[in-house]
Amino acid sequence: MNLTETDTSLFKRLRFVLVETSHPGNIGAAARAIKTMGFGRLILVNPRFEDALSHPDAIAFASGALDVLESAQIMYSVENAVSGCNFVAAVSARLREFSPPILDPRTFAQRVSKPEEGEIALIFGSERYGLPNQVVMNCQALINIPANPAYSSLNLAQAIQLLAYEARVASFVETEGGSHIGFQGQLASTEQVEGMYSHLEEALIAVDFLDPDNPKKLMPRIKRLFSRAGLEAEEVNILRGISKKILDISKR
Template sequence: MKPPETSTSVFDRVRFVLVETSHPGNIGAAARAMKTMGFSRLILVNPRFHDALEHEEALAFASGAQDILSRTKVVGSIEEALDGCNFAAALSARLREFSPPVWTPRTLAAHINMEPDVQAALVFGNERYGLPNGVVEKCNVLINIPANPEYSSLNLAQAVQVLSYECRLAVMEEAQAPATSIGFQGEAASFAQIEGMYAHLEEALTAIGFLKPDNPKKLMPRLKRLFSRTQLETEEVNILRGIAKKILQNRNS
């Protein structure tokens, strides 16, 4: 895994991740929305068109933000897109039964701005289908834009604009009251560290018969939802993995 990035600027610490985008024009429009707010880190996960970044619609809709497209990374999985991140936010108009905590865009932006060690990914789904549950469950929070409940449909680029605007606004309002502190805070656990912890816990719970592989029900999604509310730190992840390791050692002894 790559070492965490070190810049404390919100504009360097936030990446925008578009998952399985169907229309190249939306990619260009998203790049334009980002650039107007000072952001430049765009990642595409399995876009529909292999030449999405060079597509005439993408270039046309970027309208001056072609430099963002030229630096955009295309990857084959959400895991690759989140590499180096320790915080991920899924954007969805549809609430899920086992989603992580639901935040507003303003709450998200304030959190990112006030936590300089946060390396954040803002994850947007396909224009028609949104984000699959498997991707949402990997994220720390679910972002729901408080739109008109009778017509809450937002274009992909519009959603990117809302999130990038709120993040910029948070930077401009640094004079606001600081968030409540719980005292010492360690380094936030990375996405890869947390995924490794879940795999280790699942192995341990299976070994003691608490989790039945042939009938797992919803145990792991519930555990992921529980831990997503805690904003796990690296040391806390290590403690949980130590517990799982001890369970497996005792089981095998």
């Protein structure tokens, strides 16, 4: 299957975001990994080398996936890289106390294979130090690969290959059958959800439920709660309406 045959499928909706990648060879290997599974959207956030996409090691390791390198984008923030996405998942071997819901690769792939899930992003961290906690907390899921606990370290391209494979398999299952019964609205974008969080935080401060000088872990816990829900755009609007009403009442 090639990309032109799947214009409305996960093959077009899924983007692979690599944050502060250290080795150009890993970028080339990542391009090869996603192309072999039928994907092609690669975004780099602040790679270590300015010529990361044209570096000789990247070209050598791409091994026939130069078209993916040539169409890849370089951005300077994770927020820009996932702009317009409805579901964003971080990939990490390190679990966090206040992480979003943890999914294995197969469960993730089965969820996002449905067309109504909209635009999807997978975020992979630096080979040297992984992903910052703030990036993980702003995602809707944390993907943990159930590797050997005694030696769970995967090369970046290996992890990408595994996720791309599961996404490909799940896409075939979704295409071949299965009906979805009941109304399901458009999922909220990451920008809409982040706006809702800011609005809600302002409302909680206004009614003295949240102390801005001593916030503790309230907002990370709230984000974790809502990330399990898969918020739709209309649901976000309802929550923002509630926040607005709280603020209006607090000003009387």
